[in-house]
Amino acid sequence: MSVTAPPRPRMHEGTEVTVLSKTIVVGAGQMGIGIAHAFAVAGAPVVMVDIKDEALSKAKAAVTKIVDDGVRLGKVDAAVSARVAAGLSTSTDLVASAKGATLIVETASEALAVKLDIMRTVDAVLADEAIVATNTSALSITEIAAATKRPERVVGMHFFNPVHKMKLLEIIRGIATSDDTVARTQAIGAAIGKATIVVNEAPGFTTSRISALLGNEAMWMLSEGVATAEDIDTSLRLAFNHPMGPLELGDMTGWDTRLSVLHYLHQTLGEKFRPCPLIIKMVKAGRYGRKVGHGVYKYVDGQKVPGSGLRAF
Ligand SMILES: NC(=O)c1ccc[n+]([C@@H]2O[C@H](COP(=O)([O-])OP(=O)(O)OC[C@H]3O[C@@H](n4cnc5c(N)ncnc54)[C@H](O)[C@@H]3O)[C@@H](O)[C@H]2O)c1
Structure with a gap:
């Protein structure tokens, strides 16, 4: 490289x-x-x-x-x-x-x-x-x-x-x-x-391969009730200096795109990329993220609504 x-x-x-x-x-x-x-x-x-x-x-x-x-x-x-x-x-x-x-x-x-x-x-x-x-x-x-x-x-x-x-x-x-x-x-x-x-060439290259895994794991944690969406995002921002949390990033990327990527990575790289069912549910609901004003969080005029994080448990 x-x-x-x-x-x-x-x-x-x-x-x-x-x-x-x-x-x-x-x-x-x-x-x-x-x-x-x-x-x-x-x-x-x-x-x-x-x-x-x-x-x-x-x-x-x-x-x-x-x-x-x-x-x-x-x-x-x-x-x-x-x-x-x-x-x-x-x-x-x-x-x-x-x-x-x-x-x-x-x-x-x-x-x-x-x-x-x-x-x-x-x-x-x-x-x-x-x-x-x-x-x-x-x-x-x-x-x-x-x-x-x-x-x-x-x-x-x-x-x-x-x-x-x-x-x-x-x-x-x-x-x-x-x-x-x-x-x-x-x-x-x-x-x-x-x-x-x-x-x-490799599925997901260097970037999407890591980012899809991180976002998928964050969704598993949310669906298991490990922490709220806000606290999962805060943990990655403050513990590891990520500029935004993995759920905020998924909202920005678009969960429809993220799900397509995960399906492909699951098919090509194996089980660790199996999409979390909560992502599938979000996409079925049309909650794609920022681009439609609603993902894990709600957005008004492009701004995240405080306290709007999905309660999935
Ligand atoms: N969203 C991200 O963070 C991100 C980052 C890097 C790469 N990408 C990739 O970029 C691409 C676009 O992602 P996005 O987030 O902009 O998606 P998006 O859903 O915001 O936009 C996709 C656009 O493609 C248009 N479209 C669909 N079929 C078309 C066709 N046959 N001809 C012309 N236009 C067509 C749709 O009408 C829509 O306007 C995807 O391949 C995605 O994986 C996305």
């Missing part, structure tokens, strides 16, 4: 950005918003693509809000706001959008069938040299790449939520991913201000 330090953030007018050009972000959910923001702020023309118009309008407003908040706090030049507004567009037409793109970042829902379909669609219209990246949390890059005729230019680009605050970009190489693709992806990561690590 290699690690590169993050370069200085490129968020000021006049910055030369040479490795970034037309970028398509497929999937305008929580992660699509953050990824589109990262590329747009760095100066790339970005098209966000989703199957839902509503997701696209919310996503564009969310990107604008992140930029405007940055300007208000003095972290971002005001001119960046205008650049993002000019460079960011949205579409429900993936085929038309992908034409002429040099990079696709697939970040649609965590389901293999969805990702394979997107791969086949973009592969048919992209130039040979274009890179196709997937932000899957756990799935096989090799399997996703095999749906294309360019497996050497398919790579994992695993971002973290919220993308504008999290420094890491985990780059994952599938069996066929070329050295050139990895090097270009590292350069892209540097151009958007991320520190990169390169890992060989």
